Amino acid sequence: AQTVTQSQPEMSVQEAETVTLSCTYDTSESDYYLFWYKQPPSRQMILVIRQEAYKQQNATENRFSVNFQKAAKSFSLKISDSQLGDAAMYFCAYLSGYALNFGKGTSLLVTP
Amino acid sequence: SQTIHQWPATLVQPVGSPLSLECTVEGTSNPNLYWYRQAAGRGLQLLFYSVGIGQISSEVxxxxxxxxxxxRQFILSSKKLLLSDSGFYLCAWSPRTIEAFFGQGTRLTVV
Known part of the structure; x- marks a missing residue:
């Protein structure tokens, strides 16, 4: 199975500041998809952003953007202008073919 | 629009009892379906996925x-539950090569 590694179990950011969450993955595939999901205390999984591996341009969704480095197999998430509502577990995920595999998650704390 | 239903939301079962968790998807056809388990404070572990009726792949x-x-129906079962089966179980569906959509989850406690 493909592996997804999130090396930061916990991160903290002050409101209105910027934070970057790291993710690396291991694959021999050339065609795949990468995702960041958010899991608030309700435990509902919410898609934050998606990146297709064949696209060189980094995906952006409002305050959320990614830095996709295909050669380095790195997929980091940048949250700008952090808000209290951004506090949650963030999971990086990899999809190639059928299996969607997740990292262990990063717990993001947002302080006022 | 597509929706996913997962039930029950909470379940407390004794060790050795059977388990059946059900997940159904509406508004789509031939989806990929997934079962995940999330232990307390841990990430999502892929348990099973299915690309069609009767086709099940086991990851663990x-x-x-x-x-x-x-x-559009995906069932997770056990004949005899173990304490280690406790956790939060999530069902998800995917319209193939696009993001997965998750159910509300089932919190299973084996006592």
Whole structure:
């Protein structure tokens, strides 16, 4: 199975500041998809952003953007202008073919 | 629009009892279906996925099994629960090569 590694179990950011969450993955595939999901205390999984591996341009969704480095197999998430509502577990995920595999998650704390 | 239903939301079962968690998807056909388990404070572990009726792939050998008797129905089962089966179980569906959509989850406590 493909592996997804999130090396930061916990991160903290002050409101209105910027934070970057790291993710690396291991694959021999050339065609795949990468995702960041958010899991608030309700435990509902919410898609934050998606990146297709064949696209060189980094995906952006409002305050959320990614830095996709295909050669380095790195997929980091940048949250700008952090808000209290951004506090949650963030999971990086990899999809190639059928299996969607997740990292262990990063717990993001947002302080006022 | 597509929706996913997962039930029950909470379940407390004694060790050695059977388990059946059900997940159904509406508004789509031939989806990929997934079962995940999330232990307390841990990430999501892929347990099973299915690309069609009767087609089940197991990612982790364990005390659980899955079945897909209908196109939009995915069932997670166990004949005899273990304490280690406790956790938060999530069902998800994907319209193939696009993001997965998750159910509300089932919190299973084996006592």
């Amino acid at each position: 050998p364990q005390n659980l099994s899955a079945s897909r008797p209908q196109d």
